[in-house]
Amino acid sequence: MRFFILTAVLLVAAINVTLACECGMEGSSGRIYKGNKVRANKYPWLAHIRSYVSRSSRGFALCGGSLIDETHIATAAHCVVDENQQAFRPENIDIFLGRVNAFTDRSRPYAVSKIWFDPRYDPSDLSNDFAILTLSTPVKFSQTIAPICLPKVENGLSKLVVSGWGTTAAGASSSDQLLEVDVDFMPRSECNEVKKTYLMKENGIPNSMRNRVKVPGVADSHMCAINKSTKGDACRGDSGGPLMNRGSNGLWYLMGVVSGSWTDCGEDEDTSGLYTRTxxxxxxxxSIAPRACWKN
Incomplete structure (x- = not known):
């Protein structure tokens, strides 16, 4: 089975937050497939990540991430490991925060001092696709740079939001403007059926054989979502970016990070996006980011 990791390769007056747990608040005045432009600094936790194999190379892998406290970024494992499953050197990763436009904005990157990724990460099915980056210096929170909340529960999920600077369709260029798209949470049982339908179609198996076909379920580390009306979803370059839920309290929660899909975005609309569960x-x-803010 083909799995698509949504990483793009490209050439080349602050307001202090108190010590109280504050997170998930929209800032001041998204690749996303079939998405819309995001209001400037609406999501002040969005990180634009560039990973270089070496500083002598002009090419870099493009991913997203989410600021979860003063010094830590949550992202996907496949954003920070090479083809041999070895982590990039921390000094070869740049983190940009507070950006509206990925490439035309000008700001200095934050350096990375440490990379943690799940050693169980399996590129064959994208299971355990999670990483945490430690910044070399703490950021100063403001209306344009601030952390997202982390959830204590996954109950009652329905409408979610994905945001990023990835491509806008299969084979398209990455977006300079931050885009967002609404997606519908898909229960695991439904996602397993969607996966089976896709694999049967890919392998030419008639639906009459459905009850005799056994397909491994979606990995425990994943949840599924897609816009069931428009088929909007994440795309290449959105990897590691946030799958967000806005709570009844108006705060935004990081429910997951963009992991991948069974097809590239838009190639088969009868599939689902895969997101690593926070x-x-x-x-x-x-254990790594004890100052991250968990809320109900």
Whole structure:
């Protein structure tokens, strides 16, 4: 089975937050497939990540990420490992925060001092696709740079939002403007059926054989979502970016990070996006980023 990781390769007056747990608040005045332009600094936790194999190379892998406290970025494992499953050197990763436009904005990157990724990450099915980057220096929170909340539960999910600077369709260029798209949460049982339907179609198996076909379920580390009306979803370059839920309290929560799909965006609309679940890594996040803000 083909799995698509949504990483693009390209050439080449602050307001202090108190020590109280504050997160998930929209800032001041998204690749996303069938998405819309995002209001400037609406999501002040969005990180634009560039990973270089070496500084002598003009090419870099483009991903997204989410600021979860003063010094940590949550992203996808496949954004920070090479083809041999070895982590990039921290000094070869640039983190840009507070950006509206990925390429035409001018700001200095934040350096990375440490990379953690799940050693169980499996590129064959994208399971355990999660990483945390530690910044060399803490950021100063403002209306344009601030952390997202982390969820204590996954109950009651329905409408979610994905945002990023990835491509806008299969084979298209990455977006300079930050885009967003609404997606519908898909229960695991439904996602497993969608996966089976896709694999049967790919392998020419008639639906009459459905009850006799056994397909492994979606990985425990994943949740599924797609816009069921427009088929809007994440795309190449959106990897590692946030899958967000806005709570009844008006705060935004990081429910997951963009992982991938069974096809490239828009190639087969009868599929689903795969997102690594934040709660699956609750203990890891708490050990690495103890100042991250968890809320109901």
């Amino acid at each position: 709660l699956y890594y609750q203990d890891v996040i708490k």
